[in-house]
Amino acid sequence: MxxxxxxxxxxxxxxxxxxxxxxxxxxxxxxAAVENGRQLVQAFETQHPELVITDVLMPELDGIDAVQQIxxxxxxxxxxxxxxxxxxxxxxxxxxxxxxxxQKPIRLPVLSRAIEIAHGKYLLQTRWLAAGVAxxxxxxxxxxxxxxxxxxxxxxxxxxLGAIQFLEAKQISLDAIRHWPTT
Amino acid sequence: MIDYHTLMQRFYDxxxxxxxxxxxxxxxxxxxxxxxxxxPAIIDDFYLEIERHPEAKRVITGGxxxxxxxxxxxxxxxxxxxSGNYDADYVARHWRIGRRHVEISLLQVYVFAALSxxxxxxxxxxxxxxxxxxxxxxxxxxxxQRLLDIDAALIQSAYDEELLSQQQAYERLRSDTLxxxxxxxxxxxxxxxxxxxxxxxxxxxxxxxxxxxxxxQIADHFVNQFVVIExxxxxxxxxxxxxAGETVQDFEACLMNQLEQHHPILWNFRPxxxxxxxxxVLIVGQDISTLHQAQSQAxxxxxxxIIGRMSAGLAHxxxxxxQRMQACSEMLEFEVGSNREALDLLKRMQTAxxxxxxxxxxxKGYAGPVKLDLALHDVRDAWRExxxxxxxxxxxxxVTFTEHVVCDVSCYIDRFRMTQLFRNLFENSLxxxxxxxxxxxxxxxxxxxxxxxxxxxxxxxxxxxxxxxxQRIFEPFYTTRTRGTGLGMAxxxxxxxxxxxxxxxxxxxQRGAEIIVTLLLRTSV
Numbered sequence: 001m002x003x004x005x006x007x008x009x010x011x012x013x014x015x016x017x018x019x020x021x022x023x024x025x026x027x028x029x030x031x032a033a034v035e036n037g038r039q040l041v042q043a044f045e046t047q048h049p050e051l052v053i054t055d056v057l058m059p060e061l062d063g064i065d066a067v068q069q070i071x072x073x074x075x076x077x078x079x080x081x082x083x084x085x086x087x088x089x090x091x092x093x094x095x096x097x098x099x100x101x102x103q104k105p106i107r108l109p110v111l112s113r114a115i116e117i118a119h120g121k122y123l124l125q126t127r128w129l130a131a132g133v134a135x136x137x138x139x140x141x142x143x144x145x146x147x148x149x150x151x152x153x154x155x156x157x158x159x160x161l162g163a164i165q166f167l168e169a170k171q172i173s174l175d176a177i178r179h180w181p182t183t
Numbered sequence: 184m185i186d187y188h189t190l191m192q193r194f195y196d197x198x199x200x201x202x203x204x205x206x207x208x209x210x211x212x213x214x215x216x217x218x219x220x221x222x223p224a225i226i227d228d229f230y231l232e233i234e235r236h237p238e239a240k241r242v243i244t245g246g247x248x249x250x251x252x253x254x255x256x257x258x259x260x261x262x263x264x265x266s267g268n269y270d271a272d273y274v275a276r277h278w279r280i281g282r283r284h285v286e287i288s289l290l291q292v293y294v295f296a297a298l299s300x301x302x303x304x305x306x307x308x309x310x311x312x313x314x315x316x317x318x319x320x321x322x323x324x325x326x327x328q329r330l331l332d333i334d335a336a337l338i339q340s341a342y343d344e345e346l347l348s349q350q351q352a353y354e355r356l357r358s359d360t361l362x363x364x365x366x367x368x369x370x371x372x373x374x375x376x377x378x379x380x381x382x383x384x385x386x387x388x389x390x391x392x393x394x395x396x397x398x399x400q401i402a403d404h405f406v407n408q409f410v411v412i413e414x415x416x417x418x419x420x421x422x423x424x425x426x427a428g429e430t431v432q433d434f435e436a437c438l439m440n441q442l443e444q445h446h447p448i449l450w451n452f453r454p455x456x457x458x459x460x461x462x463x464v465l466i467v468g469q470d471i472s473t474l475h476q477a478q479s480q481a482x483x484x485x486x487x488x489i490i491g492r493m494s495a496g497l498a499h500x501x502x503x504x505x506q507r508m509q510a511c512s513e514m515l516e517f518e519v520g521s522n523r524e525a526l527d528l529l530k531r532m533q534t535a536x537x538x539x540x541x542x543x544x545x546x547k548g549y550a551g552p553v554k555l556d557l558a559l560h561d562v563r564d565a566w567r568e569x570x571x572x573x574x575x576x577x578x579x580x581x582v583t584f585t586e587h588v589v590c591d592v593s594c595y596i597d598r599f600r601m602t603q604l605f606r607n608l609f610e611n612s613l614x615x616x617x618x619x620x621x622x623x624x625x626x627x628x629x630x631x632x633x634x635x636x637x638x639x640x641x642x643x644x645x646x647x648x649x650x651x652x653x654q655r656i657f658e659p660f661y662t663t664r665t666r667g668t669g670l671g672m673a674x675x676x677x678x679x680x681x682x683x684x685x686x687x688x689x690x691x692x693q694r695g696a697e698i699i700v701t702l703l704l705r706t707s708v
Binding site: 014022104 | 500513
């Protein structure tokens with residue numbers, strides 16, 4: 001289990017309290033608990049979290065806009081919590097960044113898993129991006145990552161987290177994924 | 184037949200028209216003795232001429248004896264003509280002669296040709312009469328012409344009347360045919376019912392809707408045969424009122440055909456006198472099933488749209504609120520530590536929250552838009568997964584689940600939705616049956632809209648469905664359970680119908696309930 005520095009944003013006090021109290025039980029450190037997107041961007045700049053958990057609909061600046069601003073400075077895995085199931089803006093952002101979207105209400109085990117998935121994907125993506133040849137942009141790497149995960153899920157009968165951990169543990173390279181035999 | 188008053192009116196009118204004066208009668212009476220001796224010769228000439236005209240002779244079918252009779256009639260006519268006494272009896276007699284010619288179908292032209300011939304003979308007699316002065320001849324001729332003109336006009340009026348009545352009869356026939364066609368092609372029930380409850384007339388629509396046909400035999404009163412039992416008393420009361428002479432308008436009562444299908448009908452009763460010499464009731468009934476159906480569909484669609492909008496908004500807000508409840512109860516869980524009782528209460532609270540969430544999802548699933556993600560699947564996988572998902576509900580129950588599949592069950596389906604469908608059906612069975620529960624799925628090939636399909640029946644060994652349940656099972660929010668939204672079957676119906684299939688109730692192979700789902704095989708929707 002990894003221990004991460006996490007910033008959280010939700011306009012509901014109950015949610016902020018909940019995340020602030022429960023995440024340490026999973027071994028993480030909550031470096032900021034804020035109530036809107038503007039504060040989240042500020043917290044990112046001062047606290048340099050490794051992962052962000054944020055609500056989507058918030059006053060002043062919403063979660064998606066805030067995260068866009070953060071991504072302009074640095075790549076960061078995000079866990080979105082939203083009452084809505086589908087959000088087109090999230091879907092398009094998901095094409096190159098690591099996003100895990102959860103529909104409220106969520107329970108701690110589900111959130112724990114989502115954090116691990118987001119972090120695992122982020123690590124893989126960063127490693128592959130560094131190892132990638134010139135011309136491999138984040139979007140291409142991201143697409144490869146997603147297809148590699150679903151291939152692993154099928155071939156090794158693993159769930160999503162299991163597939164990510166498998167890819168990480170075996171240190172499977174980008175080239176190997178590119179030439180992975182599809183059955 | 185023309186009435187006496189009208190006939191006399193016409194006669195006086197004709198007299199006036201031709202300028203008939205009282206002096207004319209005098210003169211005719213004066214002339215009569217001078218020409219009477221010539222009548223037999225005139226009559227002989229008359230019938231000799233007829234011999235030469237086949238169309239005129241055609242009406243004489245009785246040979247010489249008839250001619251002899253006709254000759255004596257003509258003599259009487261001539262005698263009458265010259266009697267100088269032109270009263271009502273005279274008019275009636277002469278009109279009847281015209282009428283008789285009509286009856287034997289003698290063409291009118293021959294009647295007038297014959298009259299013309301008589302007129303010539305009589306004119307000749309006056310003109311050649313040596314005993315009259317020129318002035319007398321002129322006066323006699325004038326009176327004679329008027330007399331004959333009036334007689335010709337009387338005959339003409341007999342022909343006119345015949346023509347008129349023929350036209351009327353034709354019109355009647357035409358309008359009868361028209362009426363019958365209208366009645367038979369009318370999109371409503373038309374019946375004529377006798378006092379004794381037999382049906383004197385039933386139009387085609389009545390036969391189509393409820394197999395009602397005219398019947399003189401009384402097996403059972405019309406009302407008992409065709410009106411549903413709940414509406415019989417009302418219907419009979421209204422029928423009685425109409426038999427007492429009253430018109431009854433616009434009341435609703437259901438008809439039932441031999442297949443026991445009910446048709447809501449809007450009725451109108453009107454008493455008809457003198458039909459088959461008795462008072463009967465004309466019944467007109469408008470089938471308002473489609474109206475009812477359209478109304479309830481419109482209402483349903485409207486209700487659904489409102490629920491759809493409301494549930495989308497509500498579900499969103501509820502998720503936020505439930506999240507806060509979840510957050511707080513989990514935090515509370517941290518606080519209570521190892522207090523078993525408190526932990527149990529928290530668990531129960533969370534179960535209640537889960538139920539609330541699934542209720543919101545149900546409403547959204549029923550009222551929200553359904554977008555299918557279709558792929559070719561073995562339908563068995565869907566119900567097997569549904570059965571798996573119900574593990575918790577089956578725990579500590581004595582349940583047997585069996586499959587009887589004798590055909591291909593590969594269909595284009597939305598796997599998730601189809602699983603939800605079977606889950607809803609199995610959940611209902613589990614809730615309705617007491618242990619030991621037997622749930623079975625039977626598949627057999629069938630066809631739907633002329634295409635190969637599979638019929639999947641889900642049966643249980645529960646108490647089955649009563650009449651009310653059978654009627655209302657697919658109604659949203661209808662439930663017999665104390666818990667649940669009453670949307671399970673409505674959602675099931677929605678899922679099947681968006682797949683282009685049908686869902687209905689069967690008559691269970693066993694004693695319990697049977698739900699029949701029919702899906703198209705291997706064709707994309």
